[in-house]
Amino acid sequence: MASSTLLIALIGLTAFAYFLGRQRAIVGVVAAKKGTRPFHSLPGYYGGYVALWCVLPALALFAIWHAVEPVVLRAAVVDALPADMQQLSEGRLGLVFNDVRNLVEGGVQLGEPDPTIAAAAERYSEVRQTSRRLLAGTVLVLGVATLGWAVRRVRPDFRARNRVEKSIEYLFVAASTVAILTTIGIFVSVLFEALRFFQQVSPFEFLFGLNWSPQTAIREDQVGSSGAFGAIPLFTGTLLISGIAMAVAAPVGLMSAIYLSEYASRRVRAWVKPLLELLAGIPTVVYGYFAALTVGPFLRGLGDSLGFEVASESALGAGLVMGIMIIPFVSSLSDDVINAVPQALRDGSYGLGATQSETIRQVILPAALPGIVGALLLAVSRAIGETMIVVMAAGLAANLTANPFEAVTTVTVQIVTLLVGDQEFDSAKTLAAFALGLVLFLVTLALNVIALRVVRHYREQYD
Amino acid sequence: MSQPSSTPAADAADAAASAAPPADQQAQAGYRTVGDYRAEKPVMRARNVDVFYGENHAIQSVSLDIGLNEVIALIGPSGCGKSTFLRCLNRMNDTIESARVTGDITLYDEDIYAKQMDVVMLRARVGMVFQKPNPFPKSVYDNVAYGPRIHGLARDRAELDKIVQTSLERAGLWSEVKDRLEEPGTGLSGGQQQRLCIARTIAVSPEVILMDEPCSALDPIATARIEDLIDELKRQYAIVIVTHSMQQAARVSQRTAYFHLGKLIEVGDTDEIFTNPRHKLTEDYITGRFG
Ligand SMILES: Nc1ncnc2c1ncn2[C@@H]1O[C@H](COP(=O)(O)OP(=O)(O)OP(=O)(O)O)[C@@H](O)[C@H]1O
Numbered sequence: 060m061a062s063s064t065l066l067i068a069l070i071g072l073t074a075f076a077y078f079l080g081r082q083r084a085i086v087g088v089v090a091a092k093k094g095t096r097p098f099h100s101l102p103g104y105y106g107g108y109v110a111l112w113c114v115l116p117a118l119a120l121f122a123i124w125h126a127v128e129p130v131v132l133r134a135a136v137v138d139a140l141p142a143d144m145q146q147l148s149e150g151r152l153g154l155v156f157n158d159v160r161n162l163v164e165g166g167v168q169l170g171e172p173d174p175t176i177a178a179a180a181e182r183y184s185e186v187r188q189t190s191r192r193l194l195a196g197t198v199l200v201l202g203v204a205t206l207g208w209a210v211r212r213v214r215p216d217f218r219a220r221n222r223v224e225k226s227i228e229y230l231f232v233a234a235s236t237v238a239i240l241t242t243i244g245i246f247v248s249v250l251f252e253a254l255r256f257f258q259q260v261s262p263f264e265f266l267f268g269l270n271w272s273p274q275t276a277i278r279e280d281q282v283g284s285s286g287a288f289g290a291i292p293l294f295t296g297t298l299l300i301s302g303i304a305m306a307v308a309a310p311v312g313l314m315s316a317i318y319l320s321e322y323a324s325r326r327v328r329a330w331v332k333p334l335l336e337l338l339a340g341i342p343t344v345v346y347g348y349f350a351a352l353t354v355g356p357f358l359r360g361l362g363d364s365l366g367f368e369v370a371s372e373s374a375l376g377a378g379l380v381m382g383i384m385i386i387p388f389v390s391s392l393s394d395d396v397i398n399a400v401p402q403a404l405r406d407g408s409y410g411l412g413a414t415q416s417e418t419i420r421q422v423i424l425p426a427a428l429p430g431i432v433g434a435l436l437l438a439v440s441r442a443i444g445e446t447m448i449v450v451m452a453a454g455l456a457a458n459l460t461a462n463p464f465e466a467v468t469t470v471t472v473q474i475v476t477l478l479v480g481d482q483e484f485d486s487a488k489t490l491a492a493f494a495l496g497l498v499l500f501l502v503t504l505a506l507n508v509i510a511l512r513v514v515r516h517y518r519e520q521y522d
Numbered sequence: 523m524s525q526p527s528s529t530p531a532a533d534a535a536d537a538a539a540s541a542a543p544p545a546d547q548q549a550q551a552g553y554r555t556v557g558d559y560r561a562e563k564p565v566m567r568a569r570n571v572d573v574f575y576g577e578n579h580a581i582q583s584v585s586l587d588i589g590l591n592e593v594i595a596l597i598g599p600s601g602c603g604k605s606t607f608l609r610c611l612n613r614m615n616d617t618i619e620s621a622r623v624t625g626d627i628t629l630y631d632e633d634i635y636a637k638q639m640d641v642v643m644l645r646a647r648v649g650m651v652f653q654k655p656n657p658f659p660k661s662v663y664d665n666v667a668y669g670p671r672i673h674g675l676a677r678d679r680a681e682l683d684k685i686v687q688t689s690l691e692r693a694g695l696w697s698e699v700k701d702r703l704e705e706p707g708t709g710l711s712g713g714q715q716q717r718l719c720i721a722r723t724i725a726v727s728p729e730v731i732l733m734d735e736p737c738s739a740l741d742p743i744a745t746a747r748i749e750d751l752i753d754e755l756k757r758q759y760a761i762v763i764v765t766h767s768m769q770q771a772a773r774v775s776q777r778t779a780y781f782h783l784g785k786l787i788e789v790g791d792t793d794e795i796f797t798n799p800r801h802k803l804t805e806d807y808i809t810g811r812f813g
């Protein structure tokens with residue numbers, strides 16, 4: 060039986076369990092009118108309780124089975140191989156196993172399969188079929204068994220409501236655990252790859268080196284095979300572009316937030332706010348070619364007429380367009396926090412004869428500051444992480460410069476270029492992407508920590 | 523202005539001659555206020571004031587004087603328009619989009635709804651204390667200094683210090699906060715916060731102080747302190763207080779106005795109103811048969 064069929068059957072069984080539990084309680088309630096004890100919870104809770112008991116153990120078994128099955132299959136396949144092949148190294152054996160699996164799954168094959176592989180594949184599918192049958196049987200039996208056990212517990216004094224409440228709590232815990240574990244998992248894998256990189260290139264050179272040209276040889280005899288992995292040009296490029304972007308987005312976003320929340324009438328607000336938020340919905344690739352094809356040449360022309368040397372791919376162009384893109388991140392969030400400032404504070408200020416702009420500057424903005432800082436930091440991390448616009452508009456040249464009219468490159472752009480194309484998985488060039496990723500991760504983490512601290516500081520002060 | 527008389531003396535003479543308002547004034551609203559709505563030394567005069575929130579007619583043809591050196595209490599069941607009327611007096615209703623005010627309100631014979639009226643200056647002259655203490659998220663000092671700063675009332679820091687100190691002293695808060703002027707005002711207790719708000723209001727030397735249920739969030743001790751303060755402030759200001767407590771109205775006010783569903787039903791000396799109400803609705807309310 061295929062896994063999907065099994066799961067559908069399990070859902071059916073669960074629905075049945077729900078109705079059974081509920082029905083038992085309803086019948087019990089009707090009986091209670093004739094003098095027996097009343098039920099502790101509403102019938103739906105008994106249904107929920109029985110359904111949960113029916114489905115959760117079965118699902119757990121299903122998951123464990125699927126985790127263990129590959130190991131068993133592999134052992135079975137290796138067993139079926141001729142003795143000389145069993146002596147192969149772990150890595151070789153893995154390749155053989157992959158071949159076998161490809162054969163079974165109908166993956167890409169080159170020519171007639173090797174007879175030993177074919178035999179092993181035969182064995183593989185045999186074992187797997189048995190395993191699946193066994194799984195279907197045990198899962199359904201387990202479901203029915205736990206169902207039966209739970210149904211028997213449906214009695215008047217059984218507190219189904221509290222039990223269901225508890226299991227819902229576990230559900231939420233499980234959900235947040237998934238999120239946390241995923242983050243930790245990503246971090247750890249990035250960390251390990253980065254450590255491998257640092258075995259080839261010293262962290263000192265990476266963090267403080269001024270030269271970035273990550274060409275490594277694919278063949279031994281290739282020319283120019285030694286790479287330089289000094290990431291400082293990338294950091295300064297990222298800083299420069301994010302700085303330009305924030306210089307655009309922070310004032311414009313903040314002022315539009317103030318206009319929207321304090322000055323605009325309700326009708327204007329209903330129109331303008333969604334329009335502004337639309338900016339965030341435009342795909343970044345569209346911004347990218349806007350920056351590369353419109354803003355870049357425009358800046359270049361402007362520079363020419365003013366006597367500046369502006370590269371057609373410049374940090375300025377990319378930064379400006381990125382700033383426009385992140386305006387809604389600043390304005391929308393700031394608008395929300397400004398709106399959340401209690402009307403009582405505004406009234407208090409107006410009641411003392413303050414004008415609107417005095418009220419905004421001296422009362423509303425200070426009160427909304429934690430939220431505004433949060434919005435700005437969010438925008439910063441968005442700017443740091445943005446890739447597409449920079450790829451298209453700021454170029455790939457890792458220049459170490461603070462001149463916004465020159466081409467620069469950023470951390471994320473380099474990650475992309477490092478991983479595009481054919482790569483060896485353990486070359487320094489590929490691993491450098493992980494080191495850069497680690498740096499990005501740590502910087503964003505630091506930004507978040509700072510944001511939280513700022514927010515908490517003000518909350519203590521003003522609550 | 524529908525009342526031609528402007529000097530306090532003439533008004534007092536008027537009051538003696540006829541206790542009831544001219545009948546035509548309230549003909550439209552279909553009711554007559556019982557008692558004399560005029561004050562001996564009027565600072566503010568409201569005549570035939572109507573307020574609409576969209577379609578909702580929240581105040582109907584109300585005429586009332588606010589007198590110098592006296593406290594007038596506005597009482598009445600919830601939703602009858604006390605706050606709305608109060609907010610007309612310093613044009614706080616301007617901040618509500620749907621609100622529309624008609625009628626005449628004057629501050630020392632100056633029409634406060636006239637075009638040339640500077641609303642910002644009006645609010646400095648007619649100060650307001652709100653129901654919930656609403657200190658700014660600033661230090662105690664900056665809270666009190668806020669008004670003087672924006673109005674440029676102090677020439678230097680020493681003068682500002684002086685204003686802050688006297689305001690806090692008059693609000694009866696100085697001794698409690700003199701060592702924590704730099705701490706946030708929001709860190710004070712509720713009663714202290716409310717006195718801070720009062721200090722903030724008197725720091726700009728208003729002529730009238732409007733208080734909207736200033737004690738509703740406070741315990742009896744803090745309430746007593748604020749009532750003492752009101753008594754003290756009345757020597758210099760004209761004070762309007764909205765309250766839900768009859769006892770408080772009786773304790774602090776000299777005149778009382780009873781509102782009911784947007785109408786000013788009865789107004790008169792507090793002693794009179796509480797011992798001898800003339801209107802049935804007033805009597806029901808103060809004897810606890812209503813609201
Ligand atoms: N901002 C507003 N928008 C629309 N209607 C309002 C607004 N404020 C008050 N109203 C309406 O005006 C009427 C009078 O309200 P107001 O707040 O003046 O009553 P109140 O006498 O102060 O009541 P309370 O004693 O409960 O404070 C009520 O019907 C209320 O619903």
Ligand SMILES: [Mg+2]
Pocket residue numbers: 604605606734
């Ligand atoms: Mg009110």
